[in-house]
Amino acid sequence: MLLIECPWCGERDESEFSYAGEAHIARPLETEKLSDEEWANYLFLRKNTKGLHREQWNHAAGCRRYFNIVRNTVSYKISGSYKIGDQGPKIEEQGPKSGKQGPIGDES
Amino acid sequence: MSKYSIFSLARNALSFHQNWEKAWRSPEPKKQYDVIIVGGGGHGLATAYYLAKEHGIKNIAVLEKGWIGGGNTGRNTTIVRSNYLWDESAHLYEKAMKLWEGLSQDLNYNVMFSQRGVYNLGHNLQDMRDIERRVNANRLNGIDGYVVGPEEIKRAIPALNVDAGCRYPVLGASFQPRAGVARHDAVAWGFARGADKYGVDIIQNCEVTAIRQENGEVTGVETSKGTISAKKVGVVVAGHCSVLADMAGFRMPIESHPLQALVSEPIKPVLDTVVMSNAVHGYVSQSDKGDLVIGAGIDSYTGYGQRGSFSGIEHTVAAIIEMFPIFSRVRMNRQWGGIVDTTPDACPIIGNTPVKGLYFNCGWGTGGFKATPGSGWVFAHNVATGTPHELNAAFGLDRFTSGFLIDEHGAAGVAH
Numbered sequence: 001m002l003l004i005e006c007p008w009c010g011e012r013d014e015s016e017f018s019y020a021g022e023a024h025i026a027r028p029l030e031t032e033k034l035s036d037e038e039w040a041n042y043l044f045l046r047k048n049t050k051g052l053h054r055e056q057w058n059h060a061a062g063c064r065r066y067f068n069i070v071r072n073t074v075s076y077k078i079s080g081s082y083k084i085g086d087q088g089p090k091i092e093e094q095g096p097k098s099g100k101q102g103p104i105g106d107e108s
Numbered sequence: 109m110s111k112y113s114i115f116s117l118a119r120n121a122l123s124f125h126q127n128w129e130k131a132w133r134s135p136e137p138k139k140q141y142d143v144i145i146v147g148g149g150g151h152g153l154a155t156a157y158y159l160a161k162e163h164g165i166k167n168i169a170v171l172e173k174g175w176i177g178g179g180n181t182g183r184n185t186t187i188v189r190s191n192y193l194w195d196e197s198a199h200l201y202e203k204a205m206k207l208w209e210g211l212s213q214d215l216n217y218n219v220m221f222s223q224r225g226v227y228n229l230g231h232n233l234q235d236m237r238d239i240e241r242r243v244n245a246n247r248l249n250g251i252d253g254y255v256v257g258p259e260e261i262k263r264a265i266p267a268l269n270v271d272a273g274c275r276y277p278v279l280g281a282s283f284q285p286r287a288g289v290a291r292h293d294a295v296a297w298g299f300a301r302g303a304d305k306y307g308v309d310i311i312q313n314c315e316v317t318a319i320r321q322e323n324g325e326v327t328g329v330e331t332s333k334g335t336i337s338a339k340k341v342g343v344v345v346a347g348h349c350s351v352l353a354d355m356a357g358f359r360m361p362i363e364s365h366p367l368q369a370l371v372s373e374p375i376k377p378v379l380d381t382v383v384m385s386n387a388v389h390g391y392v393s394q395s396d397k398g399d400l401v402i403g404a405g406i407d408s409y410t411g412y413g414q415r416g417s418f419s420g421i422e423h424t425v426a427a428i429i430e431m432f433p434i435f436s437r438v439r440m441n442r443q444w445g446g447i448v449d450t451t452p453d454a455c456p457i458i459g460n461t462p463v464k465g466l467y468f469n470c471g472w473g474t475g476g477f478k479a480t481p482g483s484g485w486v487f488a489h490n491v492a493t494g495t496p497h498e499l500n501a502a503f504g505l506d507r508f509t510s511g512f513l514i515d516e517h518g519a520a521g522v523a524h
Contacts, residue, residue, distance in 0.1 A: 002417070019408035043508075044361035044508045045359045045508075046362070055410070
């Protein structure tokens with residue numbers, strides 16, 4: 001069972017939360033100008049990092065707010081949680097270094 | 109290599125079964141191959157087997173970072189069926205089903221394919237409408253199946269709770285008689301032995317660390333056992349396909365999730381078919397050894413840890429007890445997890461990639477085992493000819509750009 005720290009409510013059991021996917025994927029602003037490829041990148045392509053991963057969770061059975069955590073996807077160890085819009089803890093970025101993801105800001 | 113038969117069994121009995129020859133060699137890798145298959149699971153080994161048998165390419169290496177069949181091939185709940193809704197997937201899985209039906213004879217290896225049928229239960233009116241739609245679609249595609257009511261289900265599966273008063277009453281089910289289960293390890297071993305017979309080198313404990321390419325063409329791979337060159341590389345690594353794609357310089361529309369399964373202590377025969385339910389979200393069968401083989405849904409978060417969450421176990425057994433209250437005091441023996449490569453439309457990705465000579469077969473998500481021979485069949489064609497087989501043409505990476513998704517979530521997204 002993961003022990004997840006909600007930035008508002010503190011540490012709670014995993015079962016209070018729902019997972020909401022990779023963090024820091026901003027919806028492109030002028031979607032009508034995107035090519036099919038860029039749109040597909042935004043909708044479907046994911047880092048799927050093996051290692052430290054920035055991801056969104058929702059405290060579904062608590063304050064119901066979204067926030068981000070940094071979690072190791074191999075050991076499942078969580079090394080920090082932070083509010084949406086914050087930078088979060090500094091980590092050595094892992095996962096895909098190559099490959100494009102269209103117009104999406106990929107830095108955290 | 110000797111053929112397995114009643115005579116070879118009798119001959120080896122005379123020497124107390126001490127002299128069976130190894131089912132496959134364990135050679136050191138050569139410097140160069142015509143084709144390298146990365147991933148020695150069922151799909152990878154089947155690909156190598158059909159490349160050698162159907163396409164005459166025999167200078168092949170299968171590179172496996174652990175031991176063959178040690179990943180999802182050895183971690184699933186062994187259900188085989190082909191009752192998928194959409195034409196594209198129905199044809200692909202039905203091809204696999206036809207291969208399953210002759211597989212033990214073809215491989216001269218008993219994969220213990222048992223066509224004991226699969227029931228997909230419906231618990232509300234919409235479930236039943238979807239089931240009727242799917243069964244009709246299946247029959248139009250030449251796939252067997254019919255809709256059964258609660259009385260017939262009760263007759264076939266006495267242990268199942270079909271009381272009208274329960275939380276999720278059973279209103280009916282779809283039944284595919286030709287579906288069933290197979291012995292997962294035997295599938296890996298049978299394909300390995302079959303491929304080895306044609307001269308395929310199966311190299312275990314050999315992890316691929318980089319994919320070499322020049323001018324957009326693949327030239328080989330770097331491994332923990334040195335550099336191996338090949339003009340064609342087929343990647344069949346399930347949960348790790350994003351890692352391999354990253355080595356090659358592109359991204360996949362895939363997220364890897366843990367999926368767990370459990371087996372109980374062996375008990376006397378109680379369930380002679382396979383029961384699946386999308387609504388209560390679980391599936392169960394009984395192995396020949398007597399254990400109940402139980403599975404359910406993936407963990408919500410991504411992960412490469414090959415273990416499932418505790419809350420996942422609770423949800424899984426709750427679903428099974430909902431269907432079979434009689435199992436409430438059966439003790440669980442073992443629990444384990446595998447890493448499944450899920451796609452946005454719950455359908456696999458089989459075909460060419462942005463790198464010439466590099467082919468991917470992945471994205472089977474929670475239900476790849478049933479497709480093992482069919483997957484190998486079409487992927488062998490794709491690797492040998494450089495163009496997709498007609499059965500996997502719709503499953504290319506380009507469908508995420510064109511928007512031609514094959515949305516099997518309704519029929520396949522839950523239970524396999």
